[in-house]
Amino acid sequence: MQESLNLQNKSFDAEEEGIDFKKNLNRFLEKWPWFVLSVSVCLLISYIYYNYTPPIYQVSARILVSDGESKGGSGDGLMDLGGLLGSKNSVDNEIEILKTRYLMTKVVEELKLNIVYSQRVGLKNMELYQAPFQLEIIKGLDTIGYSRVEVTKLNSDVVKLNIDGKVSNVRFNQPFQLKGIGMVKVVRNPNLIFNEKPYICTIISVDNKAAQLLGQLSIALVNNKVSIIELGLAYPDPRKGEDILNALIKQYIKANLEDKNAIADSTTTFIKGRLSLIAAELGDVETDVENFKQRNKLADMSAQSKLLVENTNAFVDDLSKTETQISNLTQLESYLSNENNKRILPSSIDMSGDIVFSTTISKYNSLLVQRDKQLLSVTETSPFIQNLDQQISNLRKDLLESVKSSKSSYLITRNKLRDQIATVESKVNDVPKIEKDYLKLARNKQIKEELYIFLMQKAEETAISKTANISIAKTIDPPKTNSMPVSPKRNNIYLGGLFTGLIIPMGLILLINVLNTSVSTKEDIRNVTQVPIIGEISHNMDDDNLIVANKSRSAISEQFRALRTNLSFYLRNTDQKVILLTSSMSGEGKSFTAINLGNILALAGKKVLLMELDLRKPGLSAKLGVSNDIGFSNYTINENLAVKDIVRPLNINKNIFIISSGPLPPNPAETLMSERMPDLVNALKQEFDYIIMDAPPIGVIADAQLLANYADVTLYLVRQKVTQKAQLSIVEDLHQSKKMKNIGLVINDISNKYYGYGYGYGTYGEETKPGLFKKVSKMFS
Structure with missing residues (x-):
């Protein structure tokens, strides 16, 4: 009998192995009230969420980024204007710049987005594009907190304020102290109707609002074959969302132009300083020449002296250019030797066509601009600023070594030219000593004149290039809002509630079954x-x-x-x-x-x-x-x-x-x-x-x-x-x-x-x- 029962049990086991799914289904059916209650609660939550959540719209825009080298100017001489217009731009870098808190903070400050006006429409608090009043901060605290003010119109001159349950009446344009914010006032907007329904005014700090908007912002490259960036912003008010994207693009273009103009201004300052110095030296040389002629009653040089000048003219021209390079490199070496100097360098200093040196200067300037921007929101003890300082220091050392190397080469060239000129001059034994002395003065005057004329030319070119500066980006598809909201979507919410209501009891039942240590089946x-x-x-x-x-x-x-x-x-x-x-x-x-x-x-x-x-x-x-x-x-x-x-x-x-x-x-x-x-x-x-x-x-x-x-x-x-x-x-x-x-x-x-x-x-x-x-x-x- 026992053997027969064992055989029966084994047949039962074999039969049960094939109906595990049925057993689990039976467990779920047994607990059907769990499912009814869970689904009902989840659907109720979905209903409340859908009816109390304002719709969110997607605002989209596209900008084209110039991804290449843009150069202007003659491209010869000491200063090359290509550096003023910037080197090759990485689209990925521009995407990261668009995501920076600095730009969004500027947008929030420009549009005053940290003060949000809304009004209840049905069961939802809807954000307003414009309110019939504005809450202006006359003198804000150093750190602005969160505040919620309910504003209700009493008459044409007075409004009622409800702040954390405390009710008070104030007149338009009457300053009052708002806890956590500072001194504020309510200003009437006469162009809009002020209805009797309460308005809700929410105030947060500029930084917090910028962080919120960055969370709602999406920026991506359209594809890898083009340099077109697509911007997206999820926002409850379509028109305000379009304004925010427009302001962001505007601030981005403005910041890009400011970076280019900063480099141009640095170049102009450098040239003006050199012009002032060369002008003074040229004046002294001209005075020496005039005094020499008057003192020696020298009206003209002899034919032999003229021949000497003509023979040495080519050497003088080369020596003049070499002296110019040495002078500018000496100035740059002095600048780079001072580690406390944080000014932008002229990005287009000509190192005899040295592309690596020009690229290094551009990178050095970019790091300085980036450092100045970051210091607006962090201190110099920030790890990010210290990292930038380390990169700047390394680039400064590389530039200083390049300058010293180039200067050494020019010094050797200058010495050779001087030796060649001395050799030619020594051959003219019958030139009077007075004419020899005059020749030296004339040569020095010519060098100073050519250097002065060259700097004047570059000063004009720099001024022209600054007026010709354009942003690397332009809007090709202005911000536009989709007609249908992206959230909340009713069908998705209710389906989500239904599935959640089914999954929760299923998970609980299975979890209880797994954790159950007692005999159940x-x-x-x-x-x-x-x-x-x-x-x-x-x-x-x-x-x-x-x-x-x-x-x-x-x-x-x-x-x-x-x-x-x-x-x-x-x-x-x-x-x-x-x-x-x-x-x-x-x-x-x-x-x-x-x-x-x-x-x-x-x-x-x-x-x-x-x-x-x-x-x-x-x-x-x-x-x-x-x-x-x-x-x-x-x-x-x-x-x-x-x-x-x-x-x-x-x-x-x-x-x-x-x-x-x-x-x-x-x-x-x-x-x-x-x-x-x-x-x-x-x-x-x-x-x-x-x-x-x-x-x-x-x-x-x-x-x-x-x-x-x-x-x-x-x-x-x-x-x-x-x-x-x-x-x-x-x-x-x-x-x-x-x-x-x-x-x-x-x-x-x-x-x-x-x-x-x-x-x-x-x-x-x-x-x-x-x-x-x-x-x-x-x-x-």
């Missing part, structure tokens, strides 16, 4: 033990322990009849009469099962004895209302007591009797091992058809194993949602080690109708049906 049992299940007892809806006696046609009574039938396969021989009941721990229904199993056997005309052998915590006699003053413990210590002295009949059925535990002994285990125990069991077998031993839980103490030798079949009680899954290893160990023979499981207190495969007992007239409130409460439990 047959699968939990069969995953641990192969011991056959020979009985299933459903949940007792009443407090009555005598279900079989008082409700013989109830579903639970039928389940005990099924258990009686299964036991007949175990107890085939007439001498097999002893049934042992045990469990993993107390409270799993051993006494309840013993009473009703004994009663169902007695109804079949069998003489049944209940033995209360839990000598540590007896409960059987108390449930039956039987006195426990004389029982098993008395029999083991008093040899004068006979079997008939401890056996008492029960009123529930004439065929059922009980031996109570008697007074609690100090040594329960030794009491069960009494030498009178075997004779007692043999005597009882002669008198009764069935003996049901209610033993202590084997998972706690070993008393039940002491009684296993007398048992013909052992019923191991497992209570749904009480017995722990880990405790099933006890019964499996007993089964594998053969410590208890003919062991079978009885599942008690089954409250989940999806626990197994159903009982097939139907509804009986005597079964007490729970009310609707209990059913719903049970489903939420």
Whole structure:
């Protein structure tokens, strides 16, 4: 019989493996009130969110960035105007510049976006493009906080202010102190109608508003093949959103032009300084020439002197250019040697066509401009500023080395030219000394004149280039708002609420199932033990322990009849009469099962004895209302007591009797091992058809194993949602080690109708049906 039940259990396991999805679905269906409540709450939240959230519109614009080198000017001489117009621009760099807090802060200050006006329309607070009044900050605090002011018109001159529940009346243009903001006043806008509904004025700091707008701003490259940047802004008011994007583009172009003009201004300042110095030197040389002629009465040079001048003219020209380069490089070397100097360099200093040097200067200037911008929002101790200072210092060192190297080359060239001129001059032995001296003065004057004329030319070119400066970007698609709001979208919100309402209880149910350590289903049992299940007892809806006696046609009574039938396969021989009941721990229904199993056997005309052998915590006699003053413990210590002295009949059925535990002994285990125990069991077998031993839980103490030798079949009680899954290893160990023979499981207190495969007992007239409130409460439990 046991083998057949094992085969049946294996077939059940194979069948259950294919219906895991069905089991999970049944778990969800059992808790349908959870889903109804969750979906209802989530849909209500979705409704509230949709009706209370103002619509958000997407504003888009496109700008074209010139991604290449743009140069102007002649490109020769000391100053090259290409540096003034900037070198190759990286589109990625321009995207990052557009995202800077500096530009957005300028936009917020220009449009006064940190003061937001709104009014309730239906259930929503809608931001206004223009309000019939303005809240002007006359003198703000150093750190402006958050403030919310409700403004209501009282008459043409007075408005009512509600600030954090405090109400006050003020006149238009009347200054008053606003907590957290500073001194402010309300200014009337006569072009708009001031209706009676309250207006809400929200004030935050410029930095916080800039941070909010940056979070709503999206900037991306259209594709990698073009240098077109697309700007997007999510904003509740379409017109104001377009204004914000327009202002951002305007500030970006303005900042770009300011950077270029700063470089041009630096170049102009440098040239003016050199012009002033050269003009003074040229004046001194011209005065020396004039005085020399007057002093020596020299009107013209001899033909031989003129020939010498013509022969040395080429050398003088080269020497003049070389002296010019040396002079400017000396000035630049002096500038770069001072580490505290943070001015922008002329970006187009000609180093004989050295592109690397020109690029380095442009990068050096860009870092200085970037540093000046960052200092508007951070201090010089900021890690970012210190990093920039390190980069600037490194570039300064590279530039200084290049300047020194170039200057050294020009000095060598100048010395060679001077040697060549001296060689030519030495050949003219017959030139009078006066003419030689005059030649030196004339040569020096020519050098100064050419340098002065060159600087004047470059000064004009720089001025012209500044007026010709244009931004590297231009708007090709002005800001435009999509007609439909991007959020909130009703269908998406309600679908999201529906799915969230379904997912939350599903997740909770699955999580509870994963975290549940107690036995809930047959699968939990069969995953641990192969011991056959020979009985299933459903949940007792009443407090009555005598279900079989008082409700013989109830579903639970039928389940005990099924258990009686299964036991007949175990107890085939007439001498097999002893049934042992045990469990993993107390409270799993051993006494309840013993009473009703004994009663169902007695109804079949069998003489049944209940033995209360839990000598540590007896409960059987108390449930039956039987006195426990004389029982098993008395029999083991008093040899004068006979079997008939401890056996008492029960009123529930004439065929059922009980031996109570008697007074609690100090040594329960030794009491069960009494030498009178075997004779007692043999005597009882002669008198009764069935003996049901209610033993202590084997998972706690070993008393039940002491009684296993007398048992013909052992019923191991497992209570749904009480017995722990880990405790099933006890019964499996007993089964594998053969410590208890003919062991079978009885599942008690089954409250989940999806626990197994159903009982097939139907509804009986005597079964007490729970009310609707209990059913719903049970489903939420």
